[in-house]
Amino acid sequence: MADTRSVIGTQNKKGQTFTDTWKMMNEAPRTPSFFTGSEVIKEALRRASCDVMIAYPITPQSEAAALIGELFAEGYIGDYFRGESEFAVMSQCAGAAFGGARVFTTTAGPGTMRAMENFPMWSGARLPIQMIVTCRGINSPLSIQPDTLEIAYLLNTGMLVWHAETAQDFFDWILKGYMVSEEPDVHLPLALCCDGFFVTHTKDVVNLTPADMCLPPYDPYRSPVPCMDMECPPVRMMRDPFVMKSNYISYATHASWQQEIWAAVERSRKHSIHWLDGLIDTENTDADIMIVASGTAVSQGREAIRLLEEEGVRCGLVKVKTLRPWPEEEIREATKNAKHIFVPEFNVTGWLAKEIKATIPNHERVHAGPHVCGGMTMPPEIIVNEIKTTLGLHKSFVMAGRGS
Amino acid sequence: MSDYRVLPGPEHFLPPAAASMGIRLPNPGEAHINGVIASEEKAYEEAAKQFLMAKVPTIFPGPLVLWAWNEKAAKKAAAIRQLYNTLKECVQPGQSPMLIPMPDYRPKYPKIDPEVEINPNHPNLTIWHNKIDCCMFVGVHCHQANLSLKIIRGGTSCYTIAMCAQAGHEDAMLSFRDASVEKIMKLADWVRKLKGTVQPRLTSAKSGASN
Numbered sequence: 026m027a028d029t030r031s032v033i034g035t036q037n038k039k040g041q042t043f044t045d046t047w048k049m050m051n052e053a054p055r056t057p058s059f060f061t062g063s064e065v066i067k068e069a070l071r072r073a074s075c076d077v078m079i080a081y082p083i084t085p086q087s088e089a090a091a092l093i094g095e096l097f098a099e100g101y102i103g104d105y106f107r108g109e110s111e112f113a114v115m116s117q118c119a120g121a122a123f124g125g126a127r128v129f130t131t132t133a134g135p136g137t138m139r140a141m142e143n144f145p146m147w148s149g150a151r152l153p154i155q156m157i158v159t160c161r162g163i164n165s166p167l168s169i170q171p172d173t174l175e176i177a178y179l180l181n182t183g184m185l186v187w188h189a190e191t192a193q194d195f196f197d198w199i200l201k202g203y204m205v206s207e208e209p210d211v212h213l214p215l216a217l218c219c220d221g222f223f224v225t226h227t228k229d230v231v232n233l234t235p236a237d238m239c240l241p242p243y244d245p246y247r248s249p250v251p252c253m254d255m256e257c258p259p260v261r262m263m264r265d266p267f268v269m270k271s272n273y274i275s276y277a278t279h280a281s282w283q284q285e286i287w288a289a290v291e292r293s294r295k296h297s298i299h300w301l302d303g304l305i306d307t308e309n310t311d312a313d314i315m316i317v318a319s320g321t322a323v324s325q326g327r328e329a330i331r332l333l334e335e336e337g338v339r340c341g342l343v344k345v346k347t348l349r350p351w352p353e354e355e356i357r358e359a360t361k362n363a364k365h366i367f368v369p370e371f372n373v374t375g376w377l378a379k380e381i382k383a384t385i386p387n388h389e390r391v392h393a394g395p396h397v398c399g400g401m402t403m404p405p406e407i408i409v410n411e412i413k414t415t416l417g418l419h420k421s422f423v424m425a426g427r428g429s
Numbered sequence: 430m431s432d433y434r435v436l437p438g439p440e441h442f443l444p445p446a447a448a449s450m451g452i453r454l455p456n457p458g459e460a461h462i463n464g465v466i467a468s469e470e471k472a473y474e475e476a477a478k479q480f481l482m483a484k485v486p487t488i489f490p491g492p493l494v495l496w497a498w499n500e501k502a503a504k505k506a507a508a509i510r511q512l513y514n515t516l517k518e519c520v521q522p523g524q525s526p527m528l529i530p531m532p533d534y535r536p537k538y539p540k541i542d543p544e545v546e547i548n549p550n551h552p553n554l555t556i557w558h559n560k561i562d563c564c565m566f567v568g569v570h571c572h573q574a575n576l577s578l579k580i581i582r583g584g585t586s587c588y589t590i591a592m593c594a595q596a597g598h599e600d601a602m603l604s605f606r607d608a609s610v611e612k613i614m615k616l617a618d619w620v621r622k623l624k625g626t627v628q629p630r631l632t633s634a635k636s637g638a639s640n
Contacts, residue, residue, distance in 0.1 A: 151572055208596070209571055209595035209596055210454055210571065210595065210596035210597075212572075247595060248570070249570055249571035249572035249573075249575075249595070250570055250572045250573070251492065251534070251570055274550070274551045274553065274554075274580070275550075277443065277580050277583065277584070278549075278550045278551070278576060278580065280443050281443075281446075281575075281576045281579045281580055281583075282576060284445065284446040284449065284579070285446060285572060285575050285576060285579075287446065287449060288446035288447070288448035288449055288575070288599070289448075291446075291448040291449055292448055292454065292596075295453065
């Protein structure tokens with residue numbers, strides 16, 4: 026039962042005007058700015074009417090967290106503090122969101138894994154927290170370089186998971202993300218991922234919305250669960266979890282609760298399509314050869330397509346923007362003409378290829394690769410090589426310097 | 430569009446959430462009936478018919494209307510009382526309208542009394558104990574409403590209606606969205622309008638207690 030009084034057009038204490046988000050993102054003038062991805066996160070948060078940001082340093086997200094600290098000092102963030110650990114940060118984020126705050130945090134790599142227990146808890150509690158994941162290696166041997174393996178672990182938490190290709194995606198999707206995750210029929214946390222360093226530490230031209238416009242504030246009364254206080258559930262409900270009782274209805278309640286989380290992920294589909302202009306972007310979907318990718322692998326794929334065109338090989342592209350909700354029908358449609366589907370990934374397991382194989386008919390068309398991992402770069406030439414080798418256009422080439 | 434239809438149960442040991450079966454919520458100005466998008470006007474008529482057909486048509490108001498935490502909630506509560514009174518005036522002998530509150534989602538000790546209240550964690554008890562064959566949720570937080578609606582669909586044959594103040598509920602057999610005082614009153618008008626035109630299922634009533 027949301028308050029019907031609109032704040033649109035009024036000003037916050039910093040003099041920013043609360044602006045209709047659709048107008049702000051689609052109609053307001055944009056200013057080209059040369060920023061790193063971390064600086065772009067700061068600029069998005071400046072406009073996000075965020076109540077609470079909680080930080081714990083881990084590379085490569087530390088810089089973004091520190092920059093948001095500056096925003097707090099400037100008065101754009103309601104509260105800001107450092108938690109004792111990543112696990113503590115995510116727990117504290119839950120507390121703030123239970124209390125009705127718009128919450129933001131950032132994480133990366135092993136920190137994400139350390140905090141993992143909290144993510145399904147966020148989803149189960151229907152907390153629309155936004156978490157930036159600046160992906161880095163999580164496995165031994167230790168690497169601080171970009172590697173998207175941690176996304177695979179987030180896919181089954183019940184969170185929305187989006188994978189940004191560029192800093193421009195990051196800026197837009199941070200702001201749009203709150204619009205999707207705070208819908209009352211969704212009301213789930215969002216893991217907005219990017220490939221660390223490639224996005225966070227490189228500078229790019231990003232078109233920013235005016236700094237004197239900001240999102241309307243979060244309205245906790247639109248939550249599908251009651252806001253927390255000491256007399257209201259879910260806190261009191263959790264004192265006596267129904268799962269502690271061994272009877273059919275207790276199990277049915279818990280099972281229904283879990284189903285409801287995934288139903289909410291499904292409901293996010295139409296809102297994500299609305300705000301992101303579709304769950305995927307496509308090029309040349311009539312081509313026999315398709316590259317399907319997410320994150321910066323999309324950029325590498327796009328360059329590979331250009332190189333292949335120079336050799337007379339026509340190739341199409343699917344950019345997967347959201348991993349949860351999973352664009353099953355969209356990918357099926359976009360790849361229906363493809364004889365060969367290549368899935369370049371910055372991780373060792375090939376989780377995106379597995380998702381695609383599980384989605385489309387005749388999945389033997391999917392070539393899981395090329396893969397790089399541990400932070401290694403993926404030159405577009407190795408995508409070209411993978412495609413040409415598979416098609417028998419030439420023999421595999423030998424990487425320079427190997428094994429001498 | 431999905432082939433799945435949201436129908437009175439008992440559907441399954443563990444029925445799926447309707448959203449995962451492809452049922453989509455209505456857009457503003459629309460409603461859904463059995464998972465099929467319909468005009469609000471058609472939904473008013475169908476909801477009123479279901480109320481007037483039922484042996485025990487029941488309204489389950491939740492905290493968002495039972496707690497007078499703002500003026501709007503109080504007005505909605507008054508509208509729901511009026512809908513209930515209208516229902517009582519319009520039913521035929523043998524029909525027993527009920528108003529059963531859901532003021533709180535917390536566990537009850539030592540157990541809930543399903544004759545006088547409903548709890549989202551075990552809504553089937555209230556349905557069974559009162560032989561409710563048609564009910565409407567109003568003012569229940571969406572998450573809790575969906576849990577209840579799904580458990581009811583799974584284990585009982587009760588027809589469920591949701592009068593939702595937000596985006597609506599796929600797990601009800603009929604759902605309105607953006608509920609307001611005006612919409613509640615309009616449903617009452619439809620009940621009054623259809624008075625005497627709908628045959629109640631008295632002798633062949635499908636009991637809510639289906640197992």
